[in-house]
Amino acid sequence: xxxxxxxxxxxxxxxxxxxxxxxxxxxxxxxxxxxxxxxxxxxxxxxxxxxxxxxxxxxxxxxxxxxxxxxxxxxxxxxxxxxxxxxxxxxxxxxxxxxxxxxxxxxxxxxxxxxxxxxxxxxxxxxxxxxxxxxxxxxxxxxxxxxxxxxxxxxxxxxxxxxxxxxxxxxxxxxxxxxxxxxxxxxxxxxxxxxxxxxxxxxxxxxxxxxxxxxxxxxxxxxxxxxxxxxxxxxxxxxxxxxxxxxxxxxxxxxxxxxxxxxxxxxxxxxxxxxxxxxxxxxxxxxxxxxxxxxxxxxxxxxxxxxxxxxxxxxxxxxxxxxxxxxxxxxxxxxxxxxxxxxxxxxxxxxxxxxxxxxxxxxxxxxxxxxxxxxxxxxxxxxxxxxxxxxxxxxxxxxxxxxxxxxxxxxxxxxxxxxxxxxxxxxxxxxxxxxxxxxxxxxx
Numbered sequence: 288x289x290x291x292x293x294x295x296x297x298x299x300x301x302x303x304x305x306x307x308x309x310x311x312x313x314x315x316x317x318x319x320x321x322x323x324x325x326x327x328x329x330x331x332x333x334x335x336x337x338x339x340x341x342x343x344x345x346x347x348x349x350x351x352x353x354x355x356x357x358x359x360x361x362x363x364x365x366x367x368x369x370x371x372x373x374x375x376x377x378x379x380x381x382x383x384x385x386x387x388x389x390x391x392x393x394x395x396x397x398x399x400x401x402x403x404x405x406x407x408x409x410x411x412x413x414x415x416x417x418x419x420x421x422x423x424x425x426x427x428x429x430x431x432x433x434x435x436x437x438x439x440x441x442x443x444x445x446x447x448x449x450x451x452x453x454x455x456x457x458x459x460x461x462x463x464x465x466x467x468x469x470x471x472x473x474x475x476x477x478x479x480x481x482x483x484x485x486x487x488x489x490x491x492x493x494x495x496x497x498x499x500x501x502x503x504x505x506x507x508x509x510x511x512x513x514x515x516x517x518x519x520x521x522x523x524x525x526x527x528x529x530x531x532x533x534x535x536x537x538x539x540x541x542x543x544x545x546x547x548x549x550x551x552x553x554x555x556x557x558x559x560x561x562x563x564x565x566x567x568x569x570x571x572x573x574x575x576x577x578x579x580x581x582x583x584x585x586x587x588x589x590x591x592x593x594x595x596x597x598x599x600x601x602x603x604x605x606x607x608x609x610x611x612x613x614x615x616x617x618x619x620x621x622x623x624x625x626x627x628x629x630x631x632x633x634x635x636x637x638x639x640x641x642x643x644x645x646x647x648x649x650x651x652x653x654x655x656x657x658x659x660x661x662x663x664x665x666x667x668x669x670x671x672x673x674x675x676x677x678x679x680x681x682x683x684x685x686x687x688x689x690x691x692x693x694x695x696x697x698x699x700x701x702x703x704x705x706x707x708x709x710x711x712x713x714x715x716x717x718x719x720x721x722x723x724x725x726x727x728x729x730x731x
Contacts, residue, residue, distance in 0.1 A: 300587055300602045304450075305610055308586055309579030311452040315459040316575035329474035330484055338481050341421030345485070348408045348422075349429045354542075356393050356437045358534040359386055361585070363444030365671040366527060368589020371448060372596075377517070380509040384518045385527060386441035394434025401430045421481045428485035435496035442499030445506070447582050448589060454502040462495030533673035537680040544687050544710060551691060551703055558636075559700050562643035565633045566650050569626075573618050573654050574661070580611040581665030588669030597729050600670075604722075608662045615654035623651045649704040656708050659715025667718060667725065675721045683714035 298304070330342045363386045370378040397404070405426050409419045439458065446454045466487050473483030506512055517523070548567070552560045587603035622629070626647045630640050660683075667676050687710035694702030 300591075300599060300606060302606065302610070305580070305583045305587070305606050308447075308450050308452050308583040309607075309610065311456040311579075312447070312582045313576055313579035315452075315456040316578055329470045329487075330481065337415065337417045338421055340415075340418045341481060342425055342484055344408075344418070345422045345425035345429065348405070349426055352397060352404070353433070353436050355535070355539075356390070357440055358531040358538060359390060359437065360440040360444040360447075361534050361668045362386075362527060362531040362671070362673070363441050364448045364582070364585045365589050365668045365673075366530065367445050367448035368586050368669055369593035369671065372590035372593020375593075376509065377511040377514075378523075380506050380511040381514065381518050381520075381523070382527075383441065383445045383503060383506050384512045384515075385524065386444065387438055388518065389527075389531075390438040390441045391434045394437045397433040398430055401427070425481050425485045428482055429488055432489040432492040436492045438496045439492070439499055442496065442503055445503060446499070447586055450586050451502070452582070454499075457502070458495050458499045461498050462491045464491075465494050466491030530671050530673045533677040534668070537673070537677045540680045540684045544684060544707070548703065548707070551695065552700055555700050558638050558642050561634065561636070561639045562646060563700070563703075565630055565639065565643045566646060568633055569622065569629060569650050570653055570657075573615070573657060576614050576618070577611055577657065577661045580607045580614065581661050583607045583610075584662060584665030585669040588666050589671075592670045592729050595729055595731075597726050600726060600729050603669075604662075604666050607665065608658075611658055611662045615658045618654040619651055622647070622654070626650060646700065646704060649701075649708065652708065653711075656711045656715075659719060660711050663715060663718040663722070666722070670725050670728065672721070672725050672728070675718065675725070679714055679717040679721065682717050683710045686710045686713040 330338045363382065367379055367382050370376075370382060405423055408426070409423060439462070443455045443458060446452065446458075469487035469490050470484050473479045473487050477483060479486070511517060545567075548563060549560050552563050584604060584607035587607065588600055591597075591600035591603050627640075627644050630643045630647070634640060634643070664676065667673070687706050690706035690709050691703065694705050696702075698705060
């Protein structure tokens, strides 16, 4: 057993342990939006609007393509954590190899099918011919880092399961830090324009993956990591793909809800759409903070589930949720007291400020509403109860769309926020109803 796997021995589940996992994740989440933003910033310093439009569109397309494979992060954390809890160091080693091979295959597939994907993106973009050409140029460079970018999901999932979230922060810091430096140098210093911005992001993603592999190097000293007969074990591979498939379906449904919000609000005017966008930025802040405690739940619950220890599982769920609740209550109070001030920081348009303030009470309630779904997601991921997550997300999506149809004609934008709130409540309550079955499964 390697030094990394010494953590398999039972350790107390304490507040300090929860915070040790959560705080680096919260810090690393601050860097997550920077990769695309820096490209946009650097290109935005040029006098023409066309390159900026091209990069903005390209960032959305590439980010969406990579995000589709985010299930590798969640699935890897749950499965590795359970293997750790069971003391199965061989499976811990092979799981990382398995996840990295899936990442490599996914990345290479994207490279091979880039032409039809990019052509479709250009067709949908409705941008000028010059902007489309530059967008295709940007994506044509960025796509070559696809295997590395997707591998980062697998590597961070493994590191979270090992409770080495400081390593996750280091990967994000290096990946985004190098992108910042190189983007400014390539675009503003060397004048390489759009290809320079793309190349900087590629370098950052390659560096992030390289650092992640180095941080996980102890895993590759285990001969099991190279035992390809076990890595490609049909039963284990099928189980991993099943978990990842259900997480993907759940994530796509969730993305559909949030991506539909601007379109559903558009009949109410540009000011309402802009106001909603401002308020959703506040929701993203809550999400980034809660991720730290949800990831802690994933790691700790997974180990307890792997040990078949119901008491440790329950304590892991309670302790991480207590910290999540503390964070949510803090946000709710802060938004109630300083929400108008935050809105004024995010937009200088007085009309948008006034409109966003009208809907601010929904945002004051939102931290309480997201607590259940976010924390239970972490708990269910740790227990790899992906089918329950998928099914409860289906119910939540149905609640959202039924209320959209029923409430929007009568309540307008308030109806839209009501539909979103109801879907969160539905997901939290339905997952809570399935929690006892999760505990029982830990003992079976």
